[in-house]
Amino acid sequence: MTETTDRDTAPATAPGRAADRGPGRAAGPGRTPGRPRSERAEKAIIEATLDLLGAESGVDGVSIEAVAARAGVGKTTIYRRWPNKEALIVGALAEAKPPLPEPAGESVRADLVALASALAADRRAKYGRCFWNVVGSAEKYPGLYARYQQDVIEPRREIIRGVLRRGVESGELRADLEFEVAVAMLVGPFSVKTPRNRLPAGYPEAVVDTLLRGVSAG
Structure with a gap:
């Protein structure tokens, strides 16, 4: 059995996670004060992943679709940071x-x-x-x-x-x-x-x- 499915693997053209760690993360004109949007999204994604991973279904219950829905972000937002489900789970565990x-x-x-x-x-x-x-x-x-x-x-x-x-x-x-x-x-x-x-x-x-x-x- 494979560890990731096609739905949990980013398209080949998806940019890497490093793209979200540059100067573009700073708050721009018109942004409300506080955490930059990309940081808020990343925090929500991490928390959603850990919540799903800690549930009864464990690893099986984690999918890019489920995390996106729980975090209130689009799937492309996740794929810009993590290329697949495995990388997402490990990244979330490293934060925890x-x-x-x-x-x-x-x-x-x-x-x-x-x-x-x-x-x-x-x-x-x-x-x-x-x-x-x-x-x-x-x-x-x-x-x-x-x-x-x-x-x-x-x-x-x-x-x-x-x-x-x-x-x-x-x-x-x-x-x-x-x-x-x-x-x-x-x-x-x-x-x-x-x-x-x-x-x-x-x-x-x-x-x-x-x-x-x-x-x-x-």
Whole structure:
């Protein structure tokens, strides 16, 4: 089964998303004050996509037509920014789950606690079900899932790897540390599908301290 249909793929002549990010987005004469029209449209499209993606039908319920109707825009407005349904969903997920904050670099523990706290905050985000629906559709939509991993998840994990590399270089962590295992150990406790407000107080610190007892240098 294909991941996109003809109706969700832009015509070959559709301009790319970059065309909407230039000076033309600024408010022109006669515009009312506030967010430029293209930015308002983009925000409405993102929200509509996430609302549909988080519904019971998940990925199957997202189409360019449905998003356009919900956002109150024309399909060409969507195609100017995203060429197809897959790109639209990944773009919306990237807006809902931006990269983790760059750690301050004070110590491995402080940096990992900051990242773990950000992961815990993710669980309380409005659109958590969207991500589970994409993960749950990985077999049916493998290309979408792969792009989600590459564009949304991988940049976040690379920030964690950066902290671990600095810890090895500073001697805070063992030189033979398996980075991917350590990343999985940090992320895993926040990836379990449980009610989003069930984490106890101090949980991020407990996760980090448990991890560090297994990988600290001494």
